[in-house]
Amino acid sequence: MKILVLCTGNSCRSQMAHGFLQSFDENITVCSAGTEASGKLNQNAVKAMAEAGIDISGHTSDSVQKYLNEEWDFVITVCGGANESCPAFTGNVKNRLHIGFDDPSHATGTDEFIWSEFIRVRDEIKEGFYKFYTEEVKPQL
Known part of the structure; x- marks a missing residue:
């Protein structure tokens, strides 16, 4: 089973989803990529995942180009806001x-508010991807 999580920058949400799925x-083989990969991880994302017991500090921010010639069971986009356009694979x-x-x-906003947003989104990603894992991935294994 091969899963690619895709977003724009590949520094935050796709990295957290990658970490949770692998955990x-x-x-299962999990990779993440971005259409405009930033080349680095968002340190708040790394910190938020560490707080949840998952180390993503060794992940790399990769361009989607790296994965175009591979076969994937699932490609999942994680962009969210109305101002974001989801990349096509x-x-x-x-x-x-x-x-x-x-x-x-x-x-x-304040440091506290920004941090609370990272925790909120991290927890939403965990919940959303656990549901995906139990409903879509596990039955196929």
Whole structure:
């Protein structure tokens, strides 16, 4: 089972989803990528995931170009806000899904509020991807 999580920057939401999916089942192959990969991880995302017991600090922010020639069981977009356009994946994919989330890296306000947005979105990603895992992935394993 191969799953690609796709967003624009590949620094925050797709990285968190990648970390959670891999934690649910280490036998599935999970990658994440961005159409405009930032080349680095959002440090608040790394910190929020560490707080949840998952280390994503070794992940890399990769361009979707790296994965276009591979076959995927699922490609999942995670962009959320109305101002964001979800990237299209033109590679070989059995199932395309969208599970959208707000981008906490766009939050403004106090440090406390910004941090609370990272925690909120992290928890929403965990819940959304656990539902995906139990309903879509696990039955196929």
